[in-house]
Amino acid sequence: MSLRLSTVILPVHRWHEGxxxxxxxxxxxxFHTAYTYDHLSWRTFRDGPWFGALPTLTAxxxxxxxxxxxxxxxxxxxRHPVTLAKELISLDDISGGRITLGIGAGGNGFDATVLGGxxxxxxxxADHFAEFVPLLDRLLTEDAVTERGVHYSAVEAxxxxxxxxxxxxxxxxxxxGPRGLRLAARYGQGWVTTGDPxxxxxxxxxxxxxxxxDQAERLLKACAxxxxxxxxxxxxxxxxxxxxxxxxxxxxxxxxxFAGRHRELGFTELVLHWPVPDSDFAADQRVFExxxxxxxxxxx
Numbered sequence: 001m002s003l004r005l006s007t008v009i010l011p012v013h014r015w016h017e018g019x020x021x022x023x024x025x026x027x028x029x030x031f032h033t034a035y036t037y038d039h040l041s042w043r044t045f046r047d048g049p050w051f052g053a054l055p056t057l058t059a060x061x062x063x064x065x066x067x068x069x070x071x072x073x074x075x076x077x078x079r080h081p082v083t084l085a086k087e088l089i090s091l092d093d094i095s096g097g098r099i100t101l102g103i104g105a106g107g108n109g110f111d112a113t114v115l116g117g118x119x120x121x122x123x124x125x126a127d128h129f130a131e132f133v134p135l136l137d138r139l140l141t142e143d144a145v146t147e148r149g150v151h152y153s154a155v156e157a158x159x160x161x162x163x164x165x166x167x168x169x170x171x172x173x174x175x176x177g178p179r180g181l182r183l184a185a186r187y188g189q190g191w192v193t194t195g196d197p198x199x200x201x202x203x204x205x206x207x208x209x210x211x212x213x214d215q216a217e218r219l220l221k222a223c224a225x226x227x228x229x230x231x232x233x234x235x236x237x238x239x240x241x242x243x244x245x246x247x248x249x250x251x252x253x254x255x256x257x258f259a260g261r262h263r264e265l266g267f268t269e270l271v272l273h274w275p276v277p278d279s280d281f282a283a284d285q286r287v288f289e290x291x292x293x294x295x296x297x298x299x300x
Contacts, residue, residue: 003259003299004032004269005292008072008238010276011036011051015059019051022274023060027067029292033100034060035072035271038079041110044280054087061095070096072271073174073192075106076128078115079128082157085139089163095165102236103136104190105129122246126179127151133173133183140168141167166236172236176215178222185222190234190269194241208242214267237262237268240281249283255291256298263299 007026013019026034038053057069074084092099097299105125106112112119120128138145138154144156163169172190175181184191196203196211203211216235225228239248239258247254249272258268272291275283 003263003267003296005030005259006033006068006236006269006271007031007034007274007292008035008037008271010042010045010051010281011053011056012045012276014049015051015056019056020059020063023063023067026274027064029289030296031067031292032044032269033068033070033271034064035070035100035102036060038071038074038102039109039111040078042113043094043109046110053119053256054091058094061091061098066098068093068100068213070100070172071102072172073104075104075111075152076125076132077106077111079132081132081136081139081152083153085136085157085159087162088140088169089159092163092165092169095164097169099165099169099192100172101169102172102174102190103133104192105180110185114270118288126177130179130183133171133187137168137171137187172234178218181219182226183192184219184233185226185228185230188233190236191219192236192238194238199243200241200245203243205243205261209265211261211266212237234269235267236271237267238271239271249271249288249291251287252290252298256295259295259299 009022036053036056050271055073060069062086088099088101108119115224128151131151133153135147139157139262140163143160145154147154170189171187172192173184173188174192176193193215196209199208199211211264220230244258248258249255262270273281275281275285275288
């Protein structure tokens with residue numbers, strides 16, 4: 001099974017001070033997709049520069065020609081399906097049909113309370129997500145949509161001419177719980193996971209593989225329940241959140257070993273964080289670029 005390598009470029013650099021160059025370099029290195037986080041601020045980067053995901057992707061679309069682009073991930077924390085759909089259709093047009101929407105239920109970070117509300121409980125997040133994804137699917141595939149839900153509504157929302165990609169741009173649904181996995185099976189062209197967060201600090205690589213295998217098996221069950229052929233669903237691992245985090249980008253050999261073990265679990269795409277000095281994602285840029293250019297041949 002072939003394995004694609006992609007990257008996620010955090011929006012922490014001014015566009016004309018190294019930001020643009022990273023996206024162009026990602027294309028030169030042969031990455032399949034370059035994603036960015038869709039947050040208003042994030043964790044240890046909260047007090048530093050952090051730019052908007054969709055404007056950044058729009059600029060990246062004009063700076064590249066072949067590279068796929070996407071969010072990893074967008075969530076309902078501060079997005080509404082009606083306005084998001086309009087922006088995505090525009091972005092898909094500007095990029096010539098190179099956009100993937102990574103989408104998840106969100107969490108309890110800064111985004112959850114920045115608009116003045118209280119953070120949702122896990123059940124409330126799942127409830128919002130269960131409405132958000134189907135409505136967004138309709139908005140991206142139908143010219144006019146009216147729908148009244150508990151959390152989201154649309155009244156004669158117009159989205160002509162629709163996406164360049166037909167019937168719409170692909171969704172990569174981040175999920176590990178049963179309701180999210182059902183959404184991935186029903187609406188996703190890809191499924192995204194970071195592994196089991198409880199294992200990051202104290203777990204072992206073997207325990208992480210077991211957890212990921214369990215997640216993948218539950219995805220298969222969700223596909224079976226939905227009558228979906230799982231062969232048509234990409235399986236994407238956002239790396240950097242498993243016990244191998246510290247060693248993952250130390251060498252080409254270390255990465256190839258990691259990638260091979262996860263390919264055996266059925267993953268079709270691994271996403272590497274573009275190095276950010278003096279952060280949790282610090283890494284040797286030269287090694288990172290060697291992985292991008294040399295690892296695919298070794299993985300076959």
